[in-house]
Amino acid sequence: MTMDDATLDDADAAPDDADAALDGNAIAGLLASVFGTDMTMAVGTCGSCGAVSVVAELAVYRPGLGTVVRCRSCQSVLMVFVSVRGTTCVDLMGLASMS
Ligand SMILES: [Zn+2]
Numbered sequence: 001m002t003m004d005d006a007t008l009d010d011a012d013a014a015p016d017d018a019d020a021a022l023d024g025n026a027i028a029g030l031l032a033s034v035f036g037t038d039m040t041m042a043v044g045t046c047g048s049c050g051a052v053s054v055v056a057e058l059a060v061y062r063p064g065l066g067t068v069v070r071c072r073s074c075q076s077v078l079m080v081f082v083s084v085r086g087t088t089c090v091d092l093m094g095l096a097s098m099s
Helices: 024-035
Strands: 043-046 052-054 059-061 067-070 077-084 087-091 095-098
Touching (some): 024 067, 024 087
Antiparallel strands (some): 043 052, 043 095, 059 067
């Protein structure tokens, strides 16, 4: 892989950690700004395998262009957050439900 897509957001991460999974707590602030409330204890259901997990325990990747949240059971992408010109675009397509 290349690091061409690295951004200032990666300043505190070593290059080799780019593929390391964080957890949902790492994006608590992002989620709160998008949803207007603390979502870390919200329960999401994977649309692919049906695994149920609180957001705080999901696998979170920040490749630089945005934030990707994956199911820990099947690695399906559950949520994608991309900031474009100050607006955060949210894709929850991979979630069967969230409550
Ligand atoms: Zn899954």
